[in-house]
Amino acid sequence: MPEIATRAEPLFDSDQHYYEPRDCFTRCMARKDLSKSIHVTRDSEGREAILVGDKPFTFLDWNFDRYAKPGALREMLKLLKTPDYQNQVIENVRPKYLDRGARLALMDQQGIESSLLFPTLAVCVEHFMQDDPEQMYLNFHAFNQWLLEDWGFGQDDRLFGVPLLSLLDLDRAVEELDWLLSAGARLVSM
Numbered sequence: 001m002p003e004i005a006t007r008a009e010p011l012f013d014s015d016q017h018y019y020e021p022r023d024c025f026t027r028c029m030a031r032k033d034l035s036k037s038i039h040v041t042r043d044s045e046g047r048e049a050i051l052v053g054d055k056p057f058t059f060l061d062w063n064f065d066r067y068a069k070p071g072a073l074r075e076m077l078k079l080l081k082t083p084d085y086q087n088q089v090i091e092n093v094r095p096k097y098l099d100r101g102a103r104l105a106l107m108d109q110q111g112i113e114s115s116l117l118f119p120t121l122a123v124c125v126e127h128f129m130q131d132d133p134e135q136m137y138l139n140f141h142a143f144n145q146w147l148l149e150d151w152g153f154g155q156d157d158r159l160f161g162v163p164l165l166s167l168l169d170l171d172r173a174v175e176e177l178d179w180l181l182s183a184g185a186r187l188v189s190m
Helices: 031-036 073-079 100-110 133-150 170-182
Strands: 011-017 038-042 048-052 066-068 090-092 112-118 159-161
Touching: 011 100, 031 133, 100 112, 100 159, 133 159, 133 170
Parallel strands: 011 112, 112 159
Antiparallel strands: 038 048, 066 090
16 A cells, blocks of 8 residues: 655645546436437447537547546647557546545545646537537536536535536626536636
């Protein structure tokens, strides 16, 4: 068992990410609105695809079970179209990327007292909804509710999940910001 790091001053990590589960946009969305949700489908051969409402999500080749290694963005973009891509950049997802308890245990090992947590998939979806503000706000609100439930907005003073906010419609943005602040969010990602 690795020894827990100790320091006189607390460490704050301002750029950690988590990997979202398949239901991060649908779990907290009203049933009547699910046709506008960002969701996962399977084709006849079992391959998964992400749809934004009825439009395919085409930014990156997304996989919920295997991800680019943290810190590998530059390498990923360089190797994207080569045979080395899968071997050098992609790894199986680990619990510390999906689970709050596993992340806290890792932070304890690393001597990190608290951290900002940013989305991975969710920061790539706004463009796909730019022509449909209603769809945008339904998805972002459902996502933010999921984020609050699974990671929190920092109520424990350790993990500060950073919710999403779009300025596509100012009135809706203010409405969402009011909700986020009342739920304890301390910052937002736009």
